[in-house]
Amino acid sequence: MYQNRQRVDVVIEMQISMGTMNNWLRRYQIEGTEGLHPKRDSNLKEEGKEELERLRVIEKKYYEGQEDIEILKKFQASLGVNGKGNASKR
Numbered sequence: 001m002y003q004n005r006q007r008v009d010v011v012i013e014m015q016i017s018m019g020t021m022n023n024w025l026r027r028y029q030i031e032g033t034e035g036l037h038p039k040r041d042s043n044l045k046e047e048g049k050e051e052l053e054r055l056r057v058i059e060k061k062y063y064e065g066q067e068d069i070e071i072l073k074k075f076q077a078s079l080g081v082n083g084k085g086n087a088s089k090r
Helices: 007-014 018-036 042-079
Strands: none
Touching: 007 018
16 A cells, blocks of 8 residues: 555655654564564553552542532532631521
8 A cells, every 4th residue: 555655655644753654664674564563561551550540549539529529518508608707606
């Protein structure tokens, strides 16, 4: 499909940088089609999973906190407190 075409034409058509094109060509020349497959490091992949899980826990806590805030706002409104220190006196 892209054989015997100018690099610049392929770069424009694929909307990639010339550097990316040159890297792909260099890897292809050295390793053949295997060089074009993404290389995945299992350590990095595992670290990524751990980080994603950590962020999910943080997100869950955040949304739970937001729900608590909304509940407290509704409770405060039901008491007639307007936020200016006009709470009922004892």
